[in-house]
Amino acid sequence: MTRRSRRALPATLTALVLLAASVLVAVSAIQLALGEAPLLSYDALAGRLHDTTWSAPEMAVASGVATAIGLVLLLVAVVPGRARTAPLDDRTAVSVRGLRNALRTAAHVDGVESAAVKVRRRRVKTVVRTRRSVPDGLGDAVRAALEQRVGELALARPPQVVVRVKALRSTP
Structure with missing residues (x-):
């Protein structure tokens, strides 16, 4: 659906x-x-x-x-328009806006200052910003949290999760 x-x-x-x-x-x-x-x-x-x-x-x-x-x-x-829902099974679906909000919330792990999520048909692109000077391992933690949330939602076609980490410049 x-x-x-x-x-x-x-x-x-x-x-x-x-x-x-x-x-x-x-x-x-x-x-x-x-x-x-x-x-x-x-x-x-x-x-x-x-x-x-x-x-x-x-x-x-x-x-x-x-x-x-x-x-x-x-x-x-x-030409078909952009999908407004992501199917869970044959009869139920979740809105793309709701999915984006759920994934944005899940992306806020320890060390994440802000997160921007774009949900597409086959891919979820996430850009997280952190104040850490060395953001090693943060991308993996965010990816794991997002994949866990996608698994909990049980989407019919789980999207690939792509995470990009941007380190904010520290203020003096």
Whole structure:
């Protein structure tokens, strides 16, 4: 059970463009019904389109833009989004945010000042910072703590744990 991110931004932009076109047509129709000069003149638009040939440069540009927008929207719809959950088994999962927070907490072993964790599909990258002048063995301790926490969570596909240690400069 892997949930993917929603395509909220492309859907919102498409909806806003369609809404703007609908409002423009509705305002013009209401103005025509009231006997006023429409914001978008149907006669002028129809005359302009009637005079334009298929080989006109405007048509090539418009069709290119429409094709590019369509391909981008199709690509966004087909390519899977970033996983929002990590599967535990066939029916249960843990959120990637929750997994990251649990691993960040586990990375705080003795000597670790701060920890940054990035959870990806197959790998967990952790950068820990310490004030120790000689951080020997700290990376192994953090890796062991993280692997223990991953084991406790019993993920369906346990990720590889990568730890990098950065020693902070000591303040006088």
